[in-house]
Amino acid sequence: MTENAPRAVPASPAPTRGTKRRRTPRLATTSGVLTYVFIALAVLLPVPxxxxxxxxxxxxxxxxxxxxxxxxxxxxxxxxxxxxxxxxxxxxxxxxxxxxxxxxxxxxxxxxxxxxxxxxxxxxxxxxxxxxxxxxxxxxxxxxxxxxxxxxxxxKSYSVHLSVDDVVADAPAQGKLRKGDRLMSVNGKKLDSDPQAAQIMSRTVQGTDSVELGIERDGKSKTISLTPAKVDDRKAIGITMKQDFEFPxxxxxxxxxxxxxxxxxxxxxxxxxxxxxxxxxxxxxxxxxxxxxxxxxxxxxxxxxxxxxxxxxxxxxxxxxxxxxxxxxxxxxxxxxxxxxxxxxxxxxxxxxxxxxAGNTSDLPKCPADGADNNEKGQ
Known part of the structure; x- marks a missing residue:
């Protein structure tokens, strides 16, 4: 007589440390937190x-x-x-x-x-x-x-006077010009009452190695001689200017x-x-x-x-x-x-x-549709 063989019982799987199944939730949580941190930083980060x-x-x-x-x-x-x-x-x-x-x-x-x-x-x-x-x-x-x-x-006529607004430290004008000096002429070119005086002054300084300024200070006329200095490849005497207007x-x-x-x-x-x-x-x-x-x-x-x-x-x-x-x-x-x-x-x-x-819109100078720099007419 043959004895029945014992029924096989499946063995429980041995525990495995560090498997993906057990670590995934922690990684997902960490990754999610980092994502929110990065988003928050991007949202709240000052930008220039x-x-x-x-x-x-x-x-x-x-x-x-x-x-x-x-x-x-x-x-x-x-x-x-x-x-x-x-x-x-x-x-x-x-x-x-x-x-x-x-x-x-x-x-x-x-x-x-x-x-x-x-x-x-x-x-x-x-x-x-x-x-x-x-x-x-x-x-x-x-x-x-x-x-x-x-x-x-x-x-309508008006007059304009160009004057010194400020003098730059350690510049050729320091000690020679003062704030408020009225600039009357530069190298013989009249400045006073000329609306383009500032441009004339700038062009003259750029085109010469010596500047002779006619100024008015406290009601008296003076002549000031200056040698422009090179600043960033441009000549300068070291003043800022302002225009004072007199209108009718x-x-x-x-x-x-x-x-x-x-x-x-x-x-x-x-x-x-x-x-x-x-x-x-x-x-x-x-x-x-x-x-x-x-x-x-x-x-x-x-x-x-x-x-x-x-x-x-x-x-x-x-x-x-x-x-x-x-x-x-x-x-x-x-x-x-x-x-x-x-x-x-x-x-x-x-x-x-x-x-x-007047209702005349057909001949207005218009911006072209493509923004090109020309002077098209019409609508």
Whole structure:
């Protein structure tokens, strides 16, 4: 008789240390935590960029905080109508104000804001106070230059005096020139009362090895001889200059809290509108931008895309764009909602507004669709 063989019982598997099955949860947890940490760092990490976004809009023909934004006295003025808007760009970030990677990424996605490197605008050692002071100085200067451009456009004479604003330490001018000295001539070329005096002064210094300045100090005339020094491959005598204007009219601006030079063209148009019969805009809503020089040349500005957005949001129907900003303006998301006209000079700007007011839009100088630098006509 044969005994039944014992039934085989499966053996339990020997425990295995360190298998994937036991370690996976811990690795997954650690990996997830690290991912969240990296995301948090990316979101909260300050980055060296600034965001440009649409800023407040001001009607230069209207009031601001209960007072006229621009008031002219000393000459006959005329009623105005419509709007001539100056546009601003709000800036997030920059010296003393951090923005984070998440903000920069969001700005790139929404398309209305522009991300720019801080170093492209400000040296690394610039402080917030430096920015505020610089903006205020630029705004004040742009107002004087706008008046000068308006006077020139209306053939009204004015005088301008070039003076020393500051003397650089250890420069050729130190100990010889003082702040406040009026610069009357340079190497026999008259400077006083010439709107191009600063340019004449700069060109003369660059083109000579010796400078003879005629100055006026405390009511007395003096002659100062200087030898320019080489600074970054350019000749310099070590002064900063400012222009002091004397106008036949008195113009007051009510623009607290706004800085920079880009409102010059709109200021000039508003002054002309107040000093000439008839409403330049014909009651229409015009907006625009552009730095301006005393001879009426309109220069490019920053933040053109944001200014188009601000203009359309406020309901403007005509946008005046400096020629060198055409490409950026035509790339703006809102440019199709507004008539865009290219301007090179204050005369262009005035003529364009008057033509638009009269309903003549077929011959406006326009920015080409591809932003190329040409002077196409028509819509």
């Amino acid at each position: 960029y600034m965001l440009q976004l649409p800023g407040p809009v001001f009607n230069t023909l209207g009031d601001y905080q209960g007072d006229p934004m621009i008031s002219v006295s000393g000459a006959k003025t005329y009623p105005t109508a419509g709007r001539i808007d100056m546009l601003t760009v709000a800036v997030s970030g920059g010296p003393g104000r951090d923005i984070f990677a998440s903000q920069a990424l969001g700005a790139l996605i929404n398309g209305e804001q522009t991300v720019v490197p801080t170093e492209a605008y400000y040296p690394l050692d610039t402080t917030r106070e430096d920015v505020t002071e610089s903006n205020a100085v630029e705004m004040s200067s742009s107002q004087d230059v706008a008046i000068a451009a308006a006077m020139g456009q209306m053939d 009219v008195d113009v007051k601006f009510n623009v607290d809290g706004v800085g920079g030079p880009s409102a010059g063209t709109m200021f000039a148009l508003a002054i002309i509108d107040e000093l000439t019969p008839g409403a330049m805009t014909g009651g229409k809503h015009v907006a625009g931008t552009g730095e301006i020089t005393p001879d009426g040349t309109v220069g490019p500005i920053g933040g053109a895309r944001q200014k188009v957005a601000a203009a359309t949001e406020k309901g403007a129907t005509l946008f005046l764009s400096p020629a060198d900003n055409c490409a950026e303006v035509m790339a703006a998301a809102d440019q199709s909602k507004i008539t865009v006209a290219r301007i090179d000079t204050l005369d262009d700007a005035q003529t364009t507004v008057e033509q638009y007011a």
